[in-house]
Amino acid sequence: MPKRTAEAVWTGPRDGSGEVRLGSGGGSLHYTFATRFEDAPGSNPEELLAGSLASCFTMALASRLTRNNAPPAKLTATAEVAIEKVDGDWTVTGIALHVRGDVPGLAPAAFAEHAQAAKEGCPISRALRAVPISLTIEN
Numbered sequence: 001m002p003k004r005t006a007e008a009v010w011t012g013p014r015d016g017s018g019e020v021r022l023g024s025g026g027g028s029l030h031y032t033f034a035t036r037f038e039d040a041p042g043s044n045p046e047e048l049l050a051g052s053l054a055s056c057f058t059m060a061l062a063s064r065l066t067r068n069n070a071p072p073a074k075l076t077a078t079a080e081v082a083i084e085k086v087d088g089d090w091t092v093t094g095i096a097l098h099v100r101g102d103v104p105g106l107a108p109a110a111f112a113e114h115a116q117a118a119k120e121g122c123p124i125s126r127a128l129r130a131v132p133i134s135l136t137i138e139n
Contacts, residue, residue: 050079053124060122064114065103073102094132101139111139
């Protein structure tokens with residue numbers, strides 16, 4: 001497997017700015033303290049983490065469903081990363097993962113079982129085991 005990369009460059013002091021460049025050539029994203037801790041336009045590390053988990057999870061779930069003769073027509077996942085001060089330091093305190101599935105012929109209970117297994121087994125979830133990840137399911 002090739003290694004995946006991203007490069008981040010920060011310019012200036014705390015009120016400076018940063019840019020993260022994706023190794024795939026998929027472009028770059030601008031970030032600042034205001035994009036992270038306020039509502040300024042731009043990206044932030046938590047958004048990137050959310051995107052990583054949501055995309056990894058949908059791929060794992062699609063693979064699992066397909067292997068079990070229930071290929072999905074569509075899966076949509078949203079991840080919401082919470083960051084709070086804990087003992088004076090900013091800490092990711094949880095991730096809420098929500099999935100909606102269009103899986104013809106699959107019972108809701110079976111979908112929930114596969115979704116839970118995909119949440120536990122996708123590589124990004126496994127890397128984030130120190131962070132509680134909740135899952136809500138809609139199908």
